[in-house]
Amino acid sequence: MTIEAKWSDFSSLDTERMLVAGTQLLPRWITMALVVAIAWQLARIIWMLMPGSSTGDLIIAPPVQIARAASTGGAAADVQSIANAHIFGEASAESVVVVPQESHENLAETRLSLELKGTLASGDEATSIAIIADASKEEKIYSIKDTVAPGATLHAVYADRVVLNRAGNLEVLKLPKDFPQGTVRTRRSATTVSRAASSPQSIQNVVTQNVTKLADVIRPTPYYVSGQMQGYRVYPGRDRKQFAALGLRPGDLIKDIDGAALTNPQQATQIFQSLGDKEQVSVTVERNGQPEVLVLNTAQLELNGNK
Numbered sequence: 370m371t372i373e374a375k376w377s378d379f380s381s382l383d384t385e386r387m388l389v390a391g392t393q394l395l396p397r398w399i400t401m402a403l404v405v406a407i408a409w410q411l412a413r414i415i416w417m418l419m420p421g422s423s424t425g426d427l428i429i430a431p432p433v434q435i436a437r438a439a440s441t442g443g444a445a446a447d448v449q450s451i452a453n454a455h456i457f458g459e460a461s462a463e464s465v466v467v468v469p470q471e472s473h474e475n476l477a478e479t480r481l482s483l484e485l486k487g488t489l490a491s492g493d494e495a496t497s498i499a500i501i502a503d504a505s506k507e508e509k510i511y512s513i514k515d516t517v518a519p520g521a522t523l524h525a526v527y528a529d530r531v532v533l534n535r536a537g538n539l540e541v542l543k544l545p546k547d548f549p550q551g552t553v554r555t556r557r558s559a560t561t562v563s564r565a566a567s568s569p570q571s572i573q574n575v576v577t578q579n580v581t582k583l584a585d586v587i588r589p590t591p592y593y594v595s596g597q598m599q600g601y602r603v604y605p606g607r608d609r610k611q612f613a614a615l616g617l618r619p620g621d622l623i624k625d626i627d628g629a630a631l632t633n634p635q636q637a638t639q640i641f642q643s644l645g646d647k648e649q650v651s652v653t654v655e656r657n658g659q660p661e662v663l664v665l666n667t668a669q670l671e672l673n674g675n676k
Contacts, residue, residue: 473525473532479540481518481533487588488526488544497526501542528591586611592622600624600631600655615665622655 482504489498494513501517502508511523517533521540525532530543585608589601601623605612612619625631627650650665 476539476541479533479542483542485531485542485544499523499526499531598632616663624653624655626650626652
């Protein structure tokens with residue numbers, strides 16, 4: 370039988386018979402492959418027709434889109450807007466300004482019944498003292514923060530004045546105008562010593578041993594030229610006779626004591642210490658513009674209450 374004859378017989382069959390005939394002609398493995406392919410296509414068509422099954426709904430934004438969003442500066446803009454809101458308050462220049470040191474100039478004079486008799490001012494508050502007399506003329510030595518009158522404490526000590534803190538208000542108490550300006554330590558009764566417990570021992574020794582009588586004899590005040598301390602002018606205290614007995618004259622400028630130059634305000638205590646601890650001291654004084662060396666016989670002074 371020729372090919373043309375076979376094709377003629379095959380084409381004359383209806384569709385159903387053609388499928389039956391085709392399955393008979395094709396090998397079994399080809400048949401199985403076709404069945405699998407048809408089943409896969411049917412499953413794919415059914416999956417695509419189901420609601421919400423579109424693969425487009427399952428696509429996740431690629432990383433490059435996230436990177437672009439981060440690079441747009443949106444987050445930075447939010448941070449800036451928060452910063453501009455000043456939710457913690459807006460800083461001002463006043464909040465960082467350093468508080469200036471308090472000024473004791475142009476203070477009102479105190480109305481307390483007190484009289485400043487002398488001062489010993491130094492850079493260290495612990496060694497600064499003032500001699501103040503009350504209304505009864507009783508003189509006492511006060512340190513910084515000591516109570517000088519009810520409701521008033523000693524706040525600061527200067528060469529010619531002291532500052533009092535009176536219920537939070539600062540007031541000034543000045544040396545009398547007829548008293549030479551300077552750093553002075555004056556007399557006081559040994560029974561009325563009022564010293565702060567924190568004061569240096571050296572100052573305590575001077576006060577308890579020799580200040581009482583020495584201040585009755587001599588009152589030193591610093592002398593400055595062009596802002597530089599040159600020594601101490603000395604003036605008589607209450608006991609003018611003993612002042613004269615030492616060989617001193619009012620207004621003498623003491624330049625040094627036993628060779629120690631008096632160019633530092635803190636050395637004012639040396640005047641009292643030297644006169645009280647030694648029987649003789651050598652001092653260089655300038656009198657009427659001329660230097661002189663005097664040997665002061667301090668043994669004759671009536672110290673510690675001895676008459």
